[in-house]
Amino acid sequence: MRRWSFQYYLLISPALLLSAMIVLVPGLLTLLVAFTDWNGVSFDLNWVGVANFHKIFDDRIFWNALGNNIRWTLLFLTIPVAIGLLTAMLLLKRRRTKTLYQLIYLGPYVLAPVTNAILWLNIVLNPASGLLRQIRPYIPRDSLLAPLRSPLSPDVALFTVAAVDIWHYWGFLTVVYLAALRQTPQELVEAAMVEGANALQLFRHIYLPTILPTVLLMFVLITIFSFLTFEYVYIMTNGGTGSEMLSTYAYNQAFHKFQYGRAVATGLVMSAFGLLASFFYVWMSRREIRA
Numbered sequence: 121m122r123r124w125s126f127q128y129y130l131l132i133s134p135a136l137l138l139s140a141m142i143v144l145v146p147g148l149l150t151l152l153v154a155f156t157d158w159n160g161v162s163f164d165l166n167w168v169g170v171a172n173f174h175k176i177f178d179d180r181i182f183w184n185a186l187g188n189n190i191r192w193t194l195l196f197l198t199i200p201v202a203i204g205l206l207t208a209m210l211l212l213k214r215r216r217t218k219t220l221y222q223l224i225y226l227g228p229y230v231l232a233p234v235t236n237a238i239l240w241l242n243i244v245l246n247p248a249s250g251l252l253r254q255i256r257p258y259i260p261r262d263s264l265l266a267p268l269r270s271p272l273s274p275d276v277a278l279f280t281v282a283a284v285d286i287w288h289y290w291g292f293l294t295v296v297y298l299a300a301l302r303q304t305p306q307e308l309v310e311a312a313m314v315e316g317a318n319a320l321q322l323f324r325h326i327y328l329p330t331i332l333p334t335v336l337l338m339f340v341l342i343t344i345f346s347f348l349t350f351e352y353v354y355i356m357t358n359g360g361t362g363s364e365m366l367s368t369y370a371y372n373q374a375f376h377k378f379q380y381g382r383a384v385a386t387g388l389v390m391s392a393f394g395l396l397a398s399f400f401y402v403w404m405s406r407r408e409i410r411a
Contacts, residue, residue: 151388153384154387155169156381160374160378192349199290204290209323211298225292228291231288241356277356284356301327303331333405359372370384370387
């Protein structure tokens with residue numbers, strides 16, 4: 121047994137060493153930087169304790185960015201999830217064109233975020249030649265569609281960028297939910313239909329319990345990705361008061377103000393929300409197993 125244990129640890133040692141070098145050591149060094157005043161350039165750094173956290177917590181821009189991140193997360197936990205579930209249910213009964221639709225829906229998702237953002241900025245949102253410029257004269261200034269006259273203004277920039285990212289993301293959710301829906305036992309579906317269940321009852325009592333683990337997992341991933349979002353915001357608005365996110369706030373602290381300690385402290389706050397979402401998923405999974 122000792123011989124087999126030694127061989128076992130010997131075989132997994134390269135993977136453990138690689139993981140330690142790539143994940144554990146940089147993670148510990150990053151955690152250390154959060155408590156120093158390192159500027160990211162020199163080798164001079166001083167231990168400042170929790171001063172970086174006090175400074176970002178006293179910064180109004182940080183709290184604006186945190187609020188925008190929460191709004192972004194709520195948007196992505198509702199709109200693309202609802203669209204993805206609805207589209208997946210509509211595709212479930214299609215046989216011949218199901219694959220074609222999935223390829224079409226995945227089109228925006230496989231494009232690079234830079235490509236998607238630039239396409240929207242030039243084709244739709246460009247104030248000189250974009251599509252909105254053509255329809256702006258027909259939008260009343262005092263109507264509900266008035267924000268479309270200047271979609272990148274500070275008041276609505278966050279929702280404009282979120283709309284572009286949702287357009288890129290909901291097709292991926294459709295494919296994921298469709299794959300989960302196809303695992304539902306057909307005998308349960310047929311039995312419910314024989315009992316006279318309508319489409320809403322069929323989804324609520326048959327399909328939803330089956331795909332609930334997938335839905336919960338995607339909720340966790342969406343929450344994590346929402347607090348890590350950077351590309352669309354930075355490319356389309358460069359952050360700012362209207363669409364500042366924790367990621368752009370940390371970027372500005374690190375590469376514009378050379379306050380790497382504050383940037384890392386902001387990153388740890390972002391990671392905390394991802395850990396909370398992960399703990400929630402583990403807790404829900406254990407409850408499901410016990411039930």
